[in-house]
Amino acid sequence: MFFHKKRNVHGLILLDKPSGMSSNQALQKVKSIFNAKKAGYIGTLDPLATGMLPICFGECAKFSSYLTESNKRYHVIAKLGEKTSTSDSYGIVIEKRPILFTNFQLNASIKELTGLINQIPSMYSAIKYNGIPLYKYARQGLNIKRKIRKVMIYSIDSVIQKDNLIEFTVLCSKGTYIRTLIEDLGEKLGCGAHVIFLRRLQVASYSYTKLVKITDLYKLLNKNNTKNINFFQKIDNLLMPIDSPVSFLPEVYLSCTESYHFKLGQIVNYQSNIKNSLVRVIEKKDKKFIGLGRINTEALLIPYRLVSIY
Template sequence: MFFNKKRNVHGLLLLDKPQGISSNNALQKVKTIFNAKKAGYIGTLDPLATGMLPICFGECAKFSHYLKDSNKRYHVIAKLGEKTSTSDSDGIVIKKRPILFTSYQLNLSIKELTGLIEQVPSMYSAIKYNGIPLYKYARQGLKVKRNIRKVIVYNIYAINQEKNLIEFKILCSKGTYVRTLIDDLGEKLGCGAHVVFLRRLQVASYLYTQLVTISNLYKLLNKNNIDNINFFKNIDNLLMPVDSPVSFLPKVYLSFKQSYNFKLGQKIEFFSNIKNSLVRVIEEKNKIFIGLGKINTEALLIPYRLVSRFTN
């Protein structure tokens, strides 16, 4: 878009995905603005959904699976009395029923959908069957057998109910389909339900207050002369460090010589109170994250996943 040569960009951006576009579309927009060589997102959000979409640039992708496996928090509004083909308002209404449940039945149904539960993913999901996303089969009117998934729903808070709309906050494990959860709730209540609003508020320990919007990125773009290197400095300052996805791991520091050997893939003699654990390895002199190591019981630090520093 702006330069022929793409940049090596490294770090994590917490994007506030807007409504109405796919996660991949949002990724491509951000990748273009950053003029980045390599970037990927964690945890697909439907076009209807907004909110936290972590985008890992460059070397950060090496540690992205730690976020993929983490818990998520959502804010959802469901419409009662209508079941749709996609379990959200992007689909067509396939069944209408009266809303007759009591607050006791609602609480009981929520309880039944809390804890370790089984889900059959919607045909309108990004799960692949024979290398093709399910939603592509669904758009052709085809149905394929989907495996039952076990997921954990830690909490469902019913915040508010007004007429045929009900509002929730949900904390759940990786792989949980909120649309399916709401569809299942609607069936338990005997009236049907579908998602009309969905916003992801949290992934792992990241909070929604840290989100950056695409419109904010475009504002920075318009504010700066694109030939001015300050533009890239400004947007790069929005990135979290490469080791952000593994920030829950303890840090250990190595001398310059130890770091040199560690980066060559050599085991380092290292005495620590930490045993049999992954650690973030930092080069002490420059305070640079150089990768993950594992400390074993024999007081050795073993390279586990290294960062390539030929990055600029």
Template sequence: MFFYKKRNVHGFLLLDKPQGISSNNALQKVKKIFSAKKAGYIGTLDPLATGMLPICFGECTKFAYYLTKSDKRYHVIAKLGEKTSTSDSDGVILNKRPILFTASQLQCSIKELTGSINQIPSMYSAIKCNGIPLYKYARQGLNIKRNTRKISIYNIYSIRQEKNLIEFKVFCSKGTYIRTLVEDLGEKLGCGAHVIFLRRLQVGSFSDTKLVKISDIYKLLNQKDIKNIDFFKKIDDLLMPIDSPIDFLPKVYLSPKELYSFQLGQAVYSHSDIKYSLVRVIEKKNNKFVGLGKINKEELLIPYRLLSTFSN
């Protein structure tokens, strides 16, 4: 493997996290390949889980927060009749029960778990207590009191049961713990259940059609005839624009003169019908994203969060 001096990399990557490694481990692998000075991921996936792990590089990290609030979609396979210590197949089996529910009982249980519901996060979640993730307490045999969370399960669909396995897809709000959802379903059915397969298909408006595998990036890295600059150009081409995490926000274009004042921290007239909203501010001349602005009731565009570089 090649090693290069760390560099400023700016952009957004939808990584297809492989099974068996933590989200942070996946991040560090990608960060090392890109020789990036700064990068972070959005939304922890358990080692068991695969699929969409959004990664923000450099200036893109300034806007990661807005994507953390997004809805998500998952593909789930659960094993019925067994409850485990971690609510997934990585844990030890706590008890086994017969699978005796009917099709109508299954539909009724699914309905009860759809809509606005309360959920208690798993002790094996990444939620922090006194700065320490809950799963670290759990590994020491400690059980920390967790507050109930209000979440939304918009839809549980494509449900298929075969013997002791149940497969479905779920569209849900941020903060939803799929392992807890599966465990709650198992209790409603009276047999217990745990996750054996979990794949994140979607975060916000991003679907899994744009996912990039670590192995695909390594293939570019391992080309023998590649030069440094050619290699970085190839992998940088995999990155989406800096403003991708906030692509749901409207755009406002500024002239060079307006942009100059805006970047000095001054409010400028917005020339827009938009009010009371965050907007993506674009340099009209070069069609470059320069940061976030906020339009107030006086139709003034106020600097909110700006890039420190124009790299896009």
């Protein structure tokens, strides 16, 4: 690319990750297009998967953990009767079994997989063991003992089963592996199963309508490749605010004097009906988000996490 000096970019974009690309590959492409110094993604999507991949730029990364902890919604299609080495269609078929379950057994199995359940993450996951992702061990034919984790499956809806395919949407907690969910469902049904389509529809409360495709970013780049400033203005307009990951928290507004002390990390006297809660702190004059604070019962606003660009 023709840009040289990296830019300080701050905000969040909801990328519509394409299939066939790792989350990190998608991140690097977007980071390069924005010519950004610092960026990171939230919630790894498998190469097979598409859909919502939040990317935080600059100071926004300070608040990304609130999205990491959030619930996710997926649309999944699985093939029944075949178990693969990776629990998805990227692996090789290691077992074939007939599809003999009844509708009653299907409903019972889905019910068993709803609520608080145990999962053993796939060897082809990005979980690290001794600092190395499990999938790298798996590619060498190694099997590492994984800890059972508890995850919450809030709902499995719109279930359609026809012939050797099953399709549904699932709302789940952080840390849920949809490939593992499908593999477990296949075992309960006695036929095996693997994921052939996976799309993340939602992270926290972010709207599906705000997704941006890499191809759209490249189109803007090609149209403006001789007008760098114009291009950056256009793509920066696609960014959501720095405080997007914490938009569920209440706002408080500070005067210039109060903001000055708060930004220095000093406690500010603040009368509010909010008690013992984190709040988004906004500078009243410029309507700028300057960080998170905590209001305690003594009517004090205590700096919690500050934005360092103002």
